[in-house]
Amino acid sequence: MPENPTLVQRVLRHQLLWPVLALLVLLLVNVVAKPSFLDVRMQDGHLYGNVIDIMRNSAPVMLVALGMTLVIATRGIDLSVGAIAAIAAAVACTRIIGAGDEAALSTAVMAMTYAIVVCIVLGAWNGLLVSVLGIQPIIATLILMVAGRGISMAITDGQITTVNNPWFSDLASGFVLTLPLAFLVAVGMVVFTALLTRRTALGMLIEAVGINPEASRLAGVRARTIIWTVYGFSGLCAGLAGLVIAANTNSVNANSLGLWIELDAILAVVIGGTSLMGGRFSLAGTFIGALFIATLARTIPNIGIPSEVNYLFKAVVVIAVCLLQSPKARALLRVRRPGAPTLVKAGSPA
Amino acid sequence: MSAITVPPSSDRASTWDRVRTYRPPNRYLPIIATAALFLGLFGVGGMRYDGLTDPQVLMSLLIDNAFLIVLGVGMTFVILTGGIDLSVGSVVALSTMIAAKTLELGWSPYASMAAVLATGTLLGLLMGLLIHYFDIQPFIATLAGLFLARGITYLISVESISIKDPTFTELAFRTVYIGDYYIRWTAIIALATVAVAAYVLARTRFGRTVYAIGGNEASAMLMGLRVAATKVGVYVISGFCAALAGLLFSLYILSGNSLHAIGMELDAIAAVVIGGTLLTGGRGYVLGSLLGVLVLGIIKTLISFDGTLSSYWIRIITGVLLLAFVIVQRFATRRRA
Numbered sequence: 152m153p154e155n156p157t158l159v160q161r162v163l164r165h166q167l168l169w170p171v172l173a174l175l176v177l178l179l180v181n182v183v184a185k186p187s188f189l190d191v192r193m194q195d196g197h198l199y200g201n202v203i204d205i206m207r208n209s210a211p212v213m214l215v216a217l218g219m220t221l222v223i224a225t226r227g228i229d230l231s232v233g234a235i236a237a238i239a240a241a242v243a244c245t246r247i248i249g250a251g252d253e254a255a256l257s258t259a260v261m262a263m264t265y266a267i268v269v270c271i272v273l274g275a276w277n278g279l280l281v282s283v284l285g286i287q288p289i290i291a292t293l294i295l296m297v298a299g300r301g302i303s304m305a306i307t308d309g310q311i312t313t314v315n316n317p318w319f320s321d322l323a324s325g326f327v328l329t330l331p332l333a334f335l336v337a338v339g340m341v342v343f344t345a346l347l348t349r350r351t352a353l354g355m356l357i358e359a360v361g362i363n364p365e366a367s368r369l370a371g372v373r374a375r376t377i378i379w380t381v382y383g384f385s386g387l388c389a390g391l392a393g394l395v396i397a398a399n400t401n402s403v404n405a406n407s408l409g410l411w412i413e414l415d416a417i418l419a420v421v422i423g424g425t426s427l428m429g430g431r432f433s434l435a436g437t438f439i440g441a442l443f444i445a446t447l448a449r450t451i452p453n454i455g456i457p458s459e460v461n462y463l464f465k466a467v468v469v470i471a472v473c474l475l476q477s478p479k480a481r482a483l484l485r486v487r488r489p490g491a492p493t494l495v496k497a498g499s500p501a
Numbered sequence: 502m503s504a505i506t507v508p509p510s511s512d513r514a515s516t517w518d519r520v521r522t523y524r525p526p527n528r529y530l531p532i533i534a535t536a537a538l539f540l541g542l543f544g545v546g547g548m549r550y551d552g553l554t555d556p557q558v559l560m561s562l563l564i565d566n567a568f569l570i571v572l573g574v575g576m577t578f579v580i581l582t583g584g585i586d587l588s589v590g591s592v593v594a595l596s597t598m599i600a601a602k603t604l605e606l607g608w609s610p611y612a613s614m615a616a617v618l619a620t621g622t623l624l625g626l627l628m629g630l631l632i633h634y635f636d637i638q639p640f641i642a643t644l645a646g647l648f649l650a651r652g653i654t655y656l657i658s659v660e661s662i663s664i665k666d667p668t669f670t671e672l673a674f675r676t677v678y679i680g681d682y683y684i685r686w687t688a689i690i691a692l693a694t695v696a697v698a699a700y701v702l703a704r705t706r707f708g709r710t711v712y713a714i715g716g717n718e719a720s721a722m723l724m725g726l727r728v729a730a731t732k733v734g735v736y737v738i739s740g741f742c743a744a745l746a747g748l749l750f751s752l753y754i755l756s757g758n759s760l761h762a763i764g765m766e767l768d769a770i771a772a773v774v775i776g777g778t779l780l781t782g783g784r785g786y787v788l789g790s791l792l793g794v795l796v797l798g799i800i801k802t803l804i805s806f807d808g809t810l811s812s813y814w815i816r817i818i819t820g821v822l823l824l825a826f827v828i829v830q831r832f833a834t835r836r837r838a
Binding site (some may be wrong): 220228265284285286287291292293295296297298299300301302304305308309357406410415418421427457459460461462463464465466469470473474477478479480 | 594605631634635636637638640641642644645647648649651652653655656659660703723757763767770771774781811813814815816817819820821824827828831
């Protein structure tokens with residue numbers, strides 16, 4: 152850039168501009184429909200209101216999308232996260248029921264640790280298929296997506312398993328420092344990942360693998376290990392999300408838990424501006440994307456539309472975001488506006 | 502056989518020689534493997550459970566999986582070009598809902614069927630246009646299709662609507678007797694779809710272009726093939742097949758419900774892969790997909806004959822089969838490359 156960009160130009164060119172604007176527009180729609188939408192009040196020692204609900208409900212998608220962001224950055228995709236979430240919930244719930252003291256803190260901790268370890272192993276299995284056997288990510292993770300719900304049902308024996316452990320349900324409905332614990336866990340994971348990838352070389356290495364796996368291998372990057380790691384991490388995030396969902400209802404239904412969460416997570420990643428072609432990724436974008444999806448889910452009943460129609464709006468968002476990112480659609484728009492061709496060209500990121 | 506040495510060119514001797522030394526062409530190996538798997542499962546099942554060897558079981562297999570066969574046909578076209586269609590399960594649900602709702606509103610059954618087929622085809626066309634003209638990945642474009650179709654289904658009705666139209670119920674139970682055994686019309690439609698698709702893929706310019714795109718899209722373009730029309734065309738075909746499968750499914754289940762067919766796209770993809778079609782595109786046959794559906798169907802039948810295994814084993818076994826076929830495919834293509 153030859154001249155120093157002014158603040159306005161920097162804001163206009165910032166990659167988070169569109170996701171943040173979309174989120175603000177959505178909130179504005181809510182406020183117009185219901186002026187008290189943004190009200191937050193103290194009740195029983197913690198904050199209470201729509202915004203707090205959105206925070207709490209965004210936690211599962213945020214967690215899954217976090218792992219998905221890194222996987223997509225390596226030019227992969229992880230379709231199995233919903234199934235892994237169901238397995239995590241099934242493992243944790245059966246462990247809690249099987250333990251001697253069902254309501255104890257140690258039971259909850261042990262069960263959750265056990266579930267998370269299982270999920271890391273499952274994620275590593277995906278990584279094995281992708282990195283060692285060289286199977287396309289979409290196919291490699293499809294296998295676990297198909298089999299995973301069956302495994303989850305085998306663990307719970309096809310029953311809806313209900314647990315009774317206050318510590319476990321605190322994961323979803325508990326509050327720390329007046330904010331929902333689930334949201335804090337998700338934000339904590341995002342911050343942890345951001346530090347890990349942006350304060351060390353790991354993030355750059357992940358981007359290198361995504362941009363050109365062969366070149367990065369020749370440059371001495373251990374592409375195989377990195378791919379293995381991101382799938383394992385995605386498994387861990389999916390497992391955490393599964394635990395949050397199960398804790399929210401204190402039960403696990405292997406058939407429906409985390410159904411289509413992989414699609415929501417991919418949507419959050421795409422809204423956040425990470426390209427599905429791999430390479431550059433934005434954790435802050437994913438954070439905003441997950442909040443957007445949770446807000447959308449809240450908006451639709453708020454403006455008086457049945458909540459099932461949610462899917463229709465998601466479809467519109469997917470198409471809109473993809474068209475915004477598609478170079479061909481941008482080119483089409485540019486032809487329609489012959490006024491400022493050079494400015495648009497300079498502003499569009501490579 | 503006589504001890505006299507016969508020149509190898511002689512017809513009589515070479516017939517046996519040809520049979521003995523016959524090796525099927527490599528491109529048919531995946532289909533033969535799937536067929537062997539099907540026959541093996543059928544044979545093992547026949548030995549273990551009485552009544553499984555009844556030919557009527559085979560007929561019922563076709564009847565119960567008619568919609569999946571049609572879905573598999575559409576999916577084969579898409580996967581042959583190297584794409585994927587995640588929307589088919591939702592389009593099936595949408596089709597049952599449109600059929601049920603229009604019949605409830607008093608439309609004639611034929612107008613209702615036409616509406617279903619037109620909707621599915623139109624959705625396929627939209628996704629194809631997005632994929633080809635805006636370079637959106639098939640995965641994400643059909644994901645939008647999945648949400649869109651499911652959303653429209655919910656918009657029409659959240660409740661289940663049953664189908665009571667006499668024409669529909671008559672069609673649903675219309676049977677043809679072959680000797681002592683019967684087959685439903687739905688299965689015949691499914692088999693006819695397979696036959697038409699096999700002809701189109703093997704004998705028409707469109708079909709050859711589908712294989713060419715799957716092999717290498719850039720080469721196909723440079724050869725002057727009609728890449729754009731074909732690439733959009735396969736999604737139109739997939740959309741049409743999904744709508745037709747939806748009609749067959751609504752005949753099978755006689756209701757429209759927004760919760761129908763969740764995850765059916767996975768079954769369709771699994772059937773195509775088990776049928777030997779390469780997920781990277783360019784290789785495979787609809788006949789293989791038919792066999793893939795039958796393999797999934799016979800597993801379901803075996804589990805229900807057994808009675809002690811729970812239904813979730815179907816998913817686990819499907820996953821294991823998928824894994825086995827994907828790994829074999831992977832090594833087969835690595836050796837050739």
